[in-house]
Amino acid sequence: MTSTPASTHASMPSGQRSPNASPPVSPPAIELRGISRAFGPVQANREIDLSVMPGTIHGIIGENGAGKSTLVSILYGFYQADEGEILIDGRRVDIHDSQAAIAAGIGMVFQHFKLVENFTVLENIILGSEKGALLRPVLAKARRELMDIEREYELEAPPDAKIEDLSIGQRQRVEILKALYRQARVLILDEPTGVLTPAEADRLFAILRRLRSEGKTIILITHKLREIMEVTDTVSVMRQGRMLATVATAATDIEELAERMVGRKVSLQIDKPCACLGDTLLEVENLHIETGTETPASPLAGIDFSLRAGEILGIAGVAGNGQSELLEVLAGYRRAKGSVRIKGCEVALSGSGIDAGSRRAAGLAHIPEDRQGVGLVMGFSVEENAILGYHRSFGYGTGALMDRSAIRSEAKRHITQFDIRPPDPGRAARDFSGGNQQKIVVAREIGAEPDILLIGQPTRGVDIGAIEFIHRRIIALRDAGKAILLVSVELEEILSLADRIMVMFGGRIMGERPAKETDERELGLLMAGVV
């Protein structure tokens, strides 16, 4: 239907800048008035006012836990506001579920795509709006409409390809197409660039600009200030559930936004002394993933490197090129072939000998990429999470019994040293914001005083204040003479933290550069597999 704008807008007259309505009185595409929402004792949104003009790209920034996700969820009907009202094109609407949101012309692209992997693009696009018992006519109709949409917005996706065969960037375009197919006039994107290469992100921004020029309204939720500056027209800053300010992007800069977000001056620049190298602590030779029971989706195809005390070795690369597997092998919970030496001692990589516990005993700690699924037990309290992996060590009790008071004081130490908020050791991990969850993990792993620290995506989904904090901790650990292996998809992060940078692509190391002698462009090419 998007192909025939006239018919679409006929039924929604107020959203259309029709010739007989004078432009200044055109109502906002989205207007929120006094939206409040609480979860138990936590006031996630407080009297939020926001208006987004049609045909603009509007950014919403804020630290994790600032209430962005809640606000968007209210807009998309996942939660209901306790108070306040939502106006679309100047008319009050009641968005009680996502169907109502779709009917109101709101489309959502989630951070984690909601696509059925073994369905085709076309099947995914009609999913949820099949209408009728037989699929064939719907698919045929959808194919025609899809082609119209693609032509109109210069967005292409192969309709008969299966999602599992598409790149991440392509999958995201399918999500956008899905929203457009449902005649979305307002598109909300939640942290859309987290999984994209720099080139794919640029591509996305081009699409967003194109959509804007076709009159769509876009709300972009991100923590990357640079993206806000690059692509948005106006930007709103949220902090502690409140909407602090909405400004024209052209009238502000990164420093100001960061300061507003965090509520104090933040230093985005990392100053670190030169690396003071010590002994080689970790040597990896010809590492392969064992085939067989392990999924061969992104295997390691011969990895060699070594890591010395007092340095940070960064591994850059687009997600899914073997970095996760590498970390898992080194941390001792994935089988592999090859050779790994920790402080000169060969460790077992296969058979029943592999076990994360013995790696910890050897002085290797690991901050996993997936803190919610791996690094934390979400249903456990901070206390119980504070000892995960170290629960057998003597400090936490003797024999079979656990010393609850020792565990509690350890958790309290983590809370004060890493400023975990709220400071409640009995609170379940799932009730903390992403940044504070990450602090629980980082506190535990750094608190264990390892010689080698493996870090996966230390700041994914973490707010600026916490990023700054975590980065300083990592640098301090390096300056204390520890060896750090840092895997991140954020090039900026790698460039500012690492002393040496390796790029992984397709399970291989594409190249290694000293951090001072390279830049995003060169690394971006390596990340794309171009040598």
Added chain:
Amino acid sequence: MQRTMSDRVDIVLIPIISLFLAFSISALIIAGIGEDPFEAAALMVSGALGSAYGWGYTLYYATNFIFVGLAFAVAFHARLFNIGGEGQAMLGALGTALVALHIPWPHWSLALLGCGIGAALFGAFWALIPAWMQARRGSHIVITTIMFNFIAAALLNYLLVNHLRPEGSVAPGSALFPDAVHLPTLHDILSPLGFAFSKSTPANITAFLSVAAAILLWFFLWRTRTGYEIRTFGHSENAARYAGIDPFRITLIAMGLSGALAGLMALNATMGESERLILNPTEGAGFIGIAVALMGRCHPLGIVLASILFGFLYQGGAELALWTSIPRELIVVIQALVILFTGALDNMVRMPIERLLARSKRARSKA
């Protein structure tokens, strides 16, 4: 750990509302077949709780349910769905009988210890086979434990008919246990203290044992390192592997413990009540254990309370069938409704309640 208000709502208020709904529908059904639901309820309460006799049976049933409920719960904390409690309890009964019949016990206390070890080992053994198959070969524990229930029943049948049946007996049952193995009943225990408890009920000393088992299990799960590992594994297998917890070891420990607890049910049913091994010594209690554990949120205290409730339903239901024309089957319907509302339809009650509470709290904080 301190309990928040929402925890209290979760554990106390929501089960009570669910129960109320289940009983309301039961009342409608009873009214529908032309009986007076209030009279029926009064009869159930007086039959199960109104006399020492009623309590004797209620507690006897509750003891069975506590053991098998705990058995289900410990496996469930490791996210292992052990529905083989029935078969494991049958093997426990076999273990109990073999120990009771073949060793000349001088005193019931030693016999209780010996039979307990026998019951636990046999029950654990029956759970460890599916556990091993799951941990090493990936055979799904739900399927294998169901199968093992059937195998256990057939095995018991075979042994009773061909090997354990005394000379000259036509019924498939073992010989009676010797007198020295007779466990003190609640009557024996309470009358020296001045309480007159019914002589003719099977409730016995293992009722205390079951509560002790509940306390010990709580301590094990929340105060020991292995308990911590079991709960970690149950919450997230990936987190467990990350923490260096061996899935094989945890699967075997949790299932072994589960089978042992199920087996211990035989101390009450076989050693305490029938005092010989009979066909179907569990009478379906192993399955009630699943309902009891789910209703009790797999927490030992919840399981004890839910077991007493189900003991009440069992005994009250028997009274109802005896004194009214309400058919025995309707009791099963009531029990099923309780399971349905407290287990399967839990969220139906939970969500509106949580929303209501959140709203009232906001109203209060504003005022």
